[in-house]
Amino acid sequence: MTGLSTNAIHAADHLKRVPDVIPPINVSTTFRYSSNPDELVKAADNKENIDDTPIYSRLAHPGSNSVEALLGPIVKGHSVVYNSGLSAFFAALTLFNPRTIAIGKGYHGCHGIVDIFKRNQGLVQIGLDDDFSVLQKGDIVHLETPVNPDGTYFDISYYAEKAHKYGALLMVDSTFAPPPLQDPFQHGADIVMHSATKYFGGHSDLLAGVLVTQDREIKNQLLNDRVFLGSNIGNLESALLIRSLKTLELRVLQQSRSATRIVEYxxxxxxxxxxxxxxxxxxxxxxxxxxxxxxxxTPVFSIKVKSEDFAKRLPSKLNFFEHATSLGGVESLIEWRALSDATVAPDILRISIGIENSDDLLNDLIQALSQ
Ligand SMILES: Cc1ncc(COP(=O)(O)O)c(C=O)c1O
Structure with a gap:
């Protein structure tokens, strides 16, 4: 079996349409049908193979096909790519259509989507510590681990067992711990999601999301729904993501080492x-x-400081950390988190460690915290 970085560079080689080492950025939204009348397959009859022959880029395009082929062996399942992490979460709720969802601490945007389903469809929300006996087959337990904004963990196996006992599915948002840090399937997850905007993208220049399933039939259903949700990744973003995946392992391991060292100090x-x-x-x-x-x-952690005022001022004292939301990029970020998530206390800052020299990052934090 080939390793992560080999797969991240070569797993879509069979899909290359030209001899270029770097596939061209493909801007076409529509693709000529076969000139052989015997090869014409109606899109409606082609559901199983929607990803094989590009027809129209809302269905699939060479970029999205390559991203999915590259991601497959990395995330250990069938991947379906979206135009954002929240599109991926929305698509999962649309397909599984749970009556009840158990969801705890985590990204406020996922809670925003749950609120939409509560408003429109009467979805019932319970907490992760609540009694799961109210869950039925087809319901969802959604676990974000490591969790926003702290980078702390929840026990995937524990929640898998608790969900499966009542026929519910466990969905894990593994955005904060992409491969090779964590494989939620090994611990009982049924579906895994990532905001690919973060570590998969890694350069703060693309929005994307991914759902991963180990069931080919679910992948097909997700692909069919995506056609009508209109949430496939864009052409340009897929080219950027193909570039990014090549360095995923290098980046993430260095970011993880640096963050762990800085937290320890x-x-x-x-x-x-x-x-x-x-x-x-x-x-x-x-x-x-x-x-x-x-x-x-995970390369993300949070710090609690003495006052809201200090929390607001700290970012401007740093030289190598941009004060900006998001995480997972090669550049280190710090965010006074209350700015983008009203549920987070005003004395909390979230820090995403990038790939800069870890001594430089640590010294920068030391000088700013010492002022
Ligand atoms: C854990 C987590 N999940 C999902 C999302 C949503 O991803 P996107 O911004 O790509 O829609 C985010 C975004 O910050 C996130 O941190």
């Missing part, structure tokens, strides 16, 4: 920084399941 020397109250990160969490669930820690 700050937590061991917290006494040096009078305005720093707490560092929260998966590497500081003690639960025993973590050793088997992740191979290395």
């Amino acid at each position: 700050l937590s061991q020397n917290i006494g040096q920084f009078p305005d720093l109250v707490e560092i929260v990160h998966g590497s500081l969490q003690k639960d025993s399941y973590i050793a088997t669930q992740v191979t290395a820690h």
